[in-house]
Amino acid sequence: MNEAQKLALVKRNQARGGKPRLQLVPEQEVHPSILIEETIERFGYDPRCLKVSSQKLVVKKFGCCGKTEQRKFRTAATQHKCLNCSNRDNARSVDGRRSRSELMKLRYLDPSYKHPTKGIGHTDEAKRKIRANRKPYSMREKLRQEFSIRFSGSGNPFYGKRHKPESLRRGKDSPAYGKSPAHTFKVWYERRDGLRVCFRSTWEARVATYLDQRGIDWEYESKVFPVQYEWCGRTKQSTYRADFWLPATDSFIEVKGLWRPEYLTKYEALRKQYDIKIEVWDRAALKERGIYTGKSKGVLLRIE
Numbered sequence: 527m528n529e530a531q532k533l534a535l536v537k538r539n540q541a542r543g544g545k546p547r548l549q550l551v552p553e554q555e556v557h558p559s560i561l562i563e564e565t566i567e568r569f570g571y572d573p574r575c576l577k578v579s580s581q582k583l584v585v586k587k588f589g590c591c592g593k594t595e596q597r598k599f600r601t602a603a604t605q606h607k608c609l610n611c612s613n614r615d616n617a618r619s620v621d622g623r624r625s626r627s628e629l630m631k632l633r634y635l636d637p638s639y640k641h642p643t644k645g646i647g648h649t650d651e652a653k654r655k656i657r658a659n660r661k662p663y664s665m666r667e668k669l670r671q672e673f674s675i676r677f678s679g680s681g682n683p684f685y686g687k688r689h690k691p692e693s694l695r696r697g698k699d700s701p702a703y704g705k706s707p708a709h710t711f712k713v714w715y716e717r718r719d720g721l722r723v724c725f726r727s728t729w730e731a732r733v734a735t736y737l738d739q740r741g742i743d744w745e746y747e748s749k750v751f752p753v754q755y756e757w758c759g760r761t762k763q764s765t766y767r768a769d770f771w772l773p774a775t776d777s778f779i780e781v782k783g784l785w786r787p788e789y790l791t792k793y794e795a796l797r798k799q800y801d802i803k804i805e806v807w808d809r810a811a812l813k814e815r816g817i818y819t820g821k822s823k824g825v826l827l828r829i830e
Contacts, residue, residue: 557603561585561594568681573599583676596681697763704750704765730769730781732817733807737770745771749778751802755795757788766796768804777803781812 556562556573564585565573573584580599587594588608595608607615616626624632633639648656665673679685692701713725715734723746725731730746737744747767754763768778780793797804805811812819 557586559586559589560599560602561587564594569676596683703763704752706747706767727781727783729783729812729817729819732819733770733779733781733812736815736817737772743773744779745773751796751800753792753795753799755792757791764792766792775803777805780804780806782806782808 554574560573561584562573565571568585569583571582573582576582576584576599578600582599583596584599584602585594586597586602586605588606588611590607590611593608593610597605619625619628675681677683695701697703709724709726711726713728713731715723715725715731717723717734718738723734725734725746734744734746747769749768749771751766751768752763753766754761756762769781770779771777772779785793793806796802807815809819
């Protein structure tokens with residue numbers, strides 16, 4: 527960097543309201559893998575003028591594959607592999623040496639192995655302190671603007687990337703076809719037989735309580751039905767999972783608080799394509815059976 531570039535960088539920092547770091551911190555040697563010019567162009571500061579413990583991002587070029595990625599300055603010199611190369615090497619066995627993932631699988635398959643933190647949680651006093659000290663996260667407006675500038679354009683980690691062809695497959699060709707979707711809201715429930723089930727809502731947990739109290743056997747999302755329906759002018763291939771299946775009567779219970787238009791179309795297609803016994807338990811049906819539908823007063827884990 528010549529004197530003209532240093533002066534331009536000082537003026538740029540002053541115009542942004544920052545301190546002229548080039549006048550306060552002397553230049554120092556940095557690791558050869560840290561790209562100085564690219565860092566200045568992308569972030570507006572010289573990595574040679576940063577402190578050793580600085581958390582600022584710099585542009586680093588990895589010798590294993592030649593890729594460039596953003597890394598924190600304090601750890602950039604000690605990181606010799608990019609994320610993809612590191613994950614690939616950890617998941618692959620080389621020259622008879624087992625990979626890290628294989629060693630972890632063997633360790634957890636060993637019945638005598640016990641994780642040092644398994645079953646150990648916070649004490650009541652620690653939980654009380656955590657709740658008392660928890661504060662809502664807030665970001666200063668200046669910091670928010672800096673983040674917006676830093677991650678815009680080529681600074682965005684998804685810049686220039688596209689979905690893989692296999693992730694764009696739809697219908698029966700989709701890798702998620704027939705699989706249960708992820709739980710965005712989890713309610714854990716323990717049945718009488720000791721089996722723990724993860725529900726998607728408190729209403730489903732209360733229906734499970736209602737069935738257990740009456741000695742009715744049930745299974746949660748155990749039956750899958752392929753369904754074809756029309757939506758927005760397209761023919762969609764999907765699957766339907768009813769919430770509860772009652773083996774004694776071979777019937778199903780669907781717990782619904784709100785019908786989205788597409789889900790309702792999908793449900794109607796299920797009724798037309800399959801001759802099954804299915805009941806929809808909405809708020810009115812739950813109240814009719816004496817099932818509480820208000821806010822949860824506590825997490826129900828066991829039925830006594």
